[in-house]
Amino acid sequence: MNYKETYEKWLNNDFFDEATREELRLIRDNEEEIEDRFYQELAFGTAGLRGKLGVGTNRMNDYTVAKASQAFADTINEGGDEARDRGVTICYDVRHKSEDFAKIAAGVFAANGIKVYIYDEIQPTPVCSYTIRKLNSYAGVMITASHNPREYNGYKAYGSDGSQILEATAVKIQDYMKEYDDYSKIKRIEFNDGVEKGIIKYVDPKVIEDYIKEVLDCTINEDIDKNVKIVYTPLNGCGNKLVRKILEKRGFKNIYIVEEQENPDPDFTTVGYPNPEDPKAFRLSEELGKKKEAELLLATDPDSDRCAVEVRNNKGEYEFLTGNKIGSLLANYILTALKENSELPSDGAIVKTIVSTDLVNPIANSFGVDVYEVLTGFKNIYEIANEFERNGKGTFIFGFEESIGYNYKDFVRDKDAVNSAMLISEMTAYYKKKGKSLLDVLEEIYEKFGFYANEVQSIVLEGLDGANKIKRIMESIRTNPIKEVCNLKVKNIIDYQNDKTGLSKSNVLKYYLEDDSWFVLRPSGTEPKIKLYLNVIDETKDKAISKKDKIKDEVNKIINKVE
Ligand SMILES: O=P([O-])(O)O[C@H]1O[C@H](COP(=O)(O)O)[C@@H](O)[C@H](O)[C@H]1O
Numbered sequence: 271m272n273y274k275e276t277y278e279k280w281l282n283n284d285f286f287d288e289a290t291r292e293e294l295r296l297i298r299d300n301e302e303e304i305e306d307r308f309y310q311e312l313a314f315g316t317a318g319l320r321g322k323l324g325v326g327t328n329r330m331n332d333y334t335v336a337k338a339s340q341a342f343a344d345t346i347n348e349g350g351d352e353a354r355d356r357g358v359t360i361c362y363d364v365r366h367k368s369e370d371f372a373k374i375a376a377g378v379f380a381a382n383g384i385k386v387y388i389y390d391e392i393q394p395t396p397v398c399s400y401t402i403r404k405l406n407s408y409a410g411v412m413i414t415a416s417h418n419p420r421e422y423n424g425y426k427a428y429g430s431d432g433s434q435i436l437e438a439t440a441v442k443i444q445d446y447m448k449e450y451d452d453y454s455k456i457k458r459i460e461f462n463d464g465v466e467k468g469i470i471k472y473v474d475p476k477v478i479e480d481y482i483k484e485v486l487d488c489t490i491n492e493d494i495d496k497n498v499k500i501v502y503t504p505l506n507g508c509g510n511k512l513v514r515k516i517l518e519k520r521g522f523k524n525i526y527i528v529e530e531q532e533n534p535d536p537d538f539t540t541v542g543y544p545n546p547e548d549p550k551a552f553r554l555s556e557e558l559g560k561k562k563e564a565e566l567l568l569a570t571d572p573d574s575d576r577c578a579v580e581v582r583n584n585k586g587e588y589e590f591l592t593g594n595k596i597g598s599l600l601a602n603y604i605l606t607a608l609k610e611n612s613e614l615p616s617d618g619a620i621v622k623t624i625v626s627t628d629l630v631n632p633i634a635n636s637f638g639v640d641v642y643e644v645l646t647g648f649k650n651i652y653e654i655a656n657e658f659e660r661n662g663k664g665t666f667i668f669g670f671e672e673s674i675g676y677n678y679k680d681f682v683r684d685k686d687a688v689n690s691a692m693l694i695s696e697m698t699a700y701y702k703k704k705g706k707s708l709l710d711v712l713e714e715i716y717e718k719f720g721f722y723a724n725e726v727q728s729i730v731l732e733g734l735d736g737a738n739k740i741k742r743i744m745e746s747i748r749t750n751p752i753k754e755v756c757n758l759k760v761k762n763i764i765d766y767q768n769d770k771t772g773l774s775k776s777n778v779l780k781y782y783l784e785d786d787s788w789f790v791l792r793p794s795g796t797e798p799k800i801k802l803y804l805n806v807i808d809e810t811k812d813k814a815i816s817k818k819d820k821i822k823d824e825v826n827k828i829i830n831k832v833e
């Protein structure tokens with residue numbers, strides 16, 4: 271069926287509610303809009319389903335959420351009575367429709383005989399992962415579009431191990447989805463009926479208390495300067511309650527919250543694009559920071575799994591620290607402390623993605639700790655912890671990725687901005703006591719382990735046209751491989767789609783240059799973007815940065831030539 275036929279089918283089927291059909295009538299003459307809404311079904315990407323809110327098969331709405339939930343329910347039902355009884359944990363964030371979608375999903379699972387555990391308020395993504403493990407749930411769902419713009423929502427799906435589902439399960443769910451083109455086949459009861467029947471239950475708030483204890487147990491050093499001044503913003507998302515509680519419980523004396531961004535706001539009015547990977551998200555934090563002379567600014571994204579950092583430099587200005595820098599600092603901090611406290615496991619591992627900085631390799635190796643590399647996505651990072659658990663060997667210490675995601679230990683199996691905010695604050699306070707800032711420590715790390723310059727550049731290409739352009743860029747570089755960049759010969763090309771890498775197949779190209787620098791091109795799996803990642807090494811910091819900029823420019827020229 272082509273997009274126009276699907277559109278007509280929705281328009282003329284009185285199964286769909288009047289508001290839905292009215293929205294479709296209004297776009298009758300807008301061919302482009304019809305195509306964008308119906309040319310495909312939402313599909314599982316890096317972190318579940320993600321799409322714009324609105325009517326259509328390529329949109330997040332009551333029907334597509336119900337369909338995905340029915341297909342997920344079918345997958346769970348393959349596990350029989352045990353799976354149904356262990357049930358599904360459901361959480362949701364602050365976005366438009368998040369709570370509604372959570373309740374629709376709950377109604378679908380319940381109608382399929384699957385128990386549901388749901389919170390009566392917004393929760394961060396890491397709490398979803400934690401609760402699945404704590405309640406021994408068979409699966410989980412987090413309704414969120416993370417840091418995407420306000421027009422988006424999404425559906426993160428989890429397995430019983432508390433990490434997001436891998437491709438094999440996503441494919442299974444998508445196969446089941448094909449059986450529900452007729453939406454009336456989806457089983458669903460009203461949320462309140464499910465609560466009355468007792469098949470949908472609210473999670474005991476004690477679980478949150480246990481989570482807080484576990485996070486506090488991640489404390490590494492107590493001998494720290496708790497007077498360090500910290501500004502925190504939840505960016506109107508889910509981080510507010512838990513991050514503040516944790517920082518208070520750790521005894522930090524000077525925590526300042528950006529008031530305008532304290533309470534939930536699904537429009538993210540005060541920030542616009544609520545992605546703290548973009549330093550613009552720190553505008554209000556910087557203002558408050560300057561007033562309070564704060565040393566550290568922390569921002570968590572709307573579902574509070576990403577944590578961004580700015581640090582005050584000698585001139586009193588704030589410097590953004592990328593995910594690669596924070597990942598390296600945390601790895602160095604954690605490993606140093608574990609070694610000093612004689613707690614470093616002999617089979618310990620650090621896990622990062624293939625697009626994250628290599629600086630962590632010499633750091634980890636100096637402690638005799640292995641670094642594992644996986645494809646983009648925290649689901650892949652925690653698959654290593656799951657494997658360790660299945661095989662009974664290996665200890666997951668720390669995982670991170672360049673997109674400001676980190677986590678220590680494995681009681682939460684997704685990135686955790688609550689735990690990260692605590693550890694970054696602790697690390698800052700620890701070095702403050704020694705008279706150093708995070709910037710000083712970073713310089714020491716470079717001196718000791720080498721000068722690495724990293725960058726991630728995103729090119730936004732929206733809609734079907736954008737998606738096609740991204741395809742053409744990847745195809746063009748596959749068919750005409752780059753041979754040399756900035757007088758550096760290409761030493762090796764890894765095509766994760768076609769080469770045998772030991773990892774799942776993925777649309778990613780990694781270019782290694784003769785000096786061991788590399789760059790990677792891949793389409794984002796959560797946003798309409800193609801990303802260029804760079805990891806460049808040289809003898810000094812300045813040389814590394816300038817070489818990285820030159821390589822970036824040259825690769826951009828190649829990309830821009832693609833029609
Ligand atoms: O968006 P979040 O915070 O859920 O984060 C998700 O998306 C990020 C960006 O992925 P992509 O480059 O494919 O857009 C991934 O790095 C991350 O592991 C994943 O959990």
Ligand SMILES: [Mg+2]
Pocket residue numbers: 415416417571572573574575576
């Ligand atoms: Mg997020």
